[in-house]
Amino acid sequence: MGEIFATITNTSPQLSWNVFEDIAALFHYEFMVHAFEAGTTVAVAAGAIGYFVVLRSSSFAAHALSHIGFAGATGAVVLGLNPIFGLLAFTLGSGIAIGGLGNRLRGRDVTIGIVLAWTLGLGVLFISLYTGYATEAYALLFGEILGISSADVVVTIVAGVVTVVALLAIYRPLLFASVDEDLAAAKGVPVTPLSIAFMAILAVAVTEAVQVVGVLLIFALIVTPAAIAVRFTSRPSIAILTGIVLALLFTWLGLAIAYYSPHPVSFFITSLAFFTYVGVRISEPLRSRVGRRFAIAQAAG
């Protein structure tokens, strides 16, 4: 699989003038089909949970989970296991710990930062213990979706379904606790177990997303689409759907562009996310000015 990838990136396929043919060509190779399958699953899960990450201001926790997961993944490689299981074990463990500490961790950015720096260091040690470490480390840090195996696709789809179903199951009380924890607690919402459940679901979503964009670029799929969505709508269900659609667009377009270029997929996905966000922020004063003029015109007329 790695060899196929190498030959393809060395001589990128050429774009023709026939758009349909170009799109059909994307699915010519099995590795691209796998990439689209995994990418689509991850985009749906990441886009959905991203809304709550933004609403709960826990993007740093998401970031920390992925870094801690790096140690788990590399540790698994050393032990000869599939890195995805090490990743999942470490993100789940730390997610449950962060969720259980809840409010006590608020404003503890320094503590979390110290822990995640150490776990990254631990990951470097594990990587060095494993011969042929460079490609493995690179894949974990920056994503390697073009090299995903059919077994990993199955794991990703299962994890994606688990993420979405679990989110749907706790949707209302999670939204309540995210908007006003005191009020939700008074209304009988079990806020601490819910916070643990949320972080556990986030851990699964992070584990999936690492396969596409890697540990270091996790923000692009989990945080950016939702951060853009909440600037467009204040209706939770619509914001979640918008986040999912944006994550899908970034992933699909990123894959398509990367197929026809010699540069890595992660670069295109993160760039699409970044420039969309920048574009939305820049156009905001413009849009609100137009909106205000419209309102004044209506009031006057």
Next chain:
Amino acid sequence: MIKTEPAIKARDLAASYGGHAVWRHADFSIEPGSFTAILGPNGGGKSTLIRMILGLLPPSHGQLQVLGERPHRGNPLIGYIPQRSTFDPELSIRGRDFVNLGVDGHRWGVRLPGRAAAGAAAASIRSVGAESYADRPIGRLSGGEQQRLLLAQALVGNPQLLLMDEPLSQLDVRNQSVIVQLIGDLKRARELTVLLIAHDVNPLLPHIDHVVYVAHGNLAMGTPEEIITSESLSRIYSTPVEVLKDSRGRVFVVGLEEEVSHPHG
């Protein structure tokens, strides 16, 4: 039958937080349909009393009855507005969605379309006069507008008891009296029992029946005329305090700056 029973009844009640006694020996009863202001210095245990009524904090001693039952979390007969500064301006959620959470936010799963929740939320929003801005992001609204939506959320299940933790603290003087008037009107229309924590009793004076004063580990209850006097407050604080009245009947407590700026646990 229920009407003749007190809405809240405390007997030798005590509260402690992290092993430290907050207040003790509290005996009071609050009659249904009354409006009570909870006053006292910061850190004196006013919110502790509200949390205990909500069932979020068990009494460390004594007995507490709320609407004829022992306090328990998630009591649908209680509407609650927690203490908060204001909503985060970046909070991108409509006022209407927030009120909806008061209807069924504690239930698992997603809201199925076509349920009665939307109707109940709309009626509650109408009853506080918040229709015109209920579809805007709640973080972008003014303090008074946010407070009306918080009220709509608290009233959505037709509660009998309304608990509010400093609902006036972020409002200017004019908005304070508007919101207090609204609370008074809603109380009469819905026969609510209202408990409200406040810093300044003046906007409340035309409406309240009782005052609960929480200070120095003690809890004293009476009418405003009984409690807000130089003698009674001096006894509660165990330091000389003077209550002055201006020509319009507003009261000013003098000699408490120390207490307010150095809160007691």
